[in-house]
């Protein structure tokens with residue numbers, strides 16, 4: 001099978017499009033998701049009963065702090081809710097969303113197709129496997145070849161019987177420490193990336209050295225590093241020397257947690273989640289170092305409390321607030337356009 005028949009195109013849930021149609025893009029988000037795999041108890045054990053409460057104005061402050069402890073917060077898969085949220089994105093000038101909801105996160109191609117049809121937003125759907133914690137036991141027992149077949153079918157034929165095709169491989173989940181099964185999933189993903197020409201988007205473990213470890217591993221497997229996106233850079237790398245070293249490998253760096261306000265970070269309490277003011281400084285540093293052609297931006301919305309309906313910033317946050325803030329900080333328009341339009345366009349174009 002000639003896997004590379006879509007070279008030069010961008011694959012969306014409605015079929016292939018010309019890269020010129022990509023426009024403003026959030027390069028890592030979840031339009032619908034089932035994220036219960038990360039559910040954990042709140043820091044204050046006297047609040048455990050709140051885990052079962054539906055989100056309301058009265059408990060929203062609690063949910064914002066303990067966002068991974070609210071069951072209601074970790075799942076949204078309603079088509080009409082998604083359409084309303086994306087209509088705000090569209091009104092702000094958004095054209096494309098990369099939805100890296102893949103195996104383990106409740107991916108639903110038919111819903112994404114309906115949402116794209118009704119909003120006019122291009123949706124690029126993910127393939128491959130999220131972290132091991134989100135998979136059923138034994139998911140990798142049949143080895144790399146089996147995992148590869150699943151991924152390449154999602155790319156070439158479409159997910160299941162839907163004929164709806166993935167346009168990116170990711171987010172490929174890696175924990176810290178990196179598990180053996182996750183390495184098998186990565187190997188299968190790299191094989192699919194090489195045979196299809198699709199970009200490979202990675203969720204690294206929460207350690208500053210995780211991205212470099214992964215880059216070395218996939219480089220040895222023959223991945224095209226210029227067609228690789230290292231995700232969650234803003235919650236992973238705090239030391240600017242390591243950031244520089246990671247950028248020098250040539251991969252795209254995704255600062256993909258804009259708007260995620262979580263100074264106490266329940267998934268990694270030993271570290272912290274930077275705020276948008278620190279993300280801006282990272283962007284300015286990377287621009288100063290000459291990496292403006294490999295910076296990508298996104299929100300990684302994966303909980304209800306970040307949707308507008310539940311008091312959150314919504315999918316338009318980058319366009320309505322961060323872009324004006326960057327202009328105010330004197331980041332040149334031509335560089336902002338690269339980060340919002342041209343770099344995503346280049347990244348999504350099938351090689």
Ligand SMILES: [Zn+2]
Pocket residue numbers: 028029030100171300302
């Ligand atoms: Zn994500």
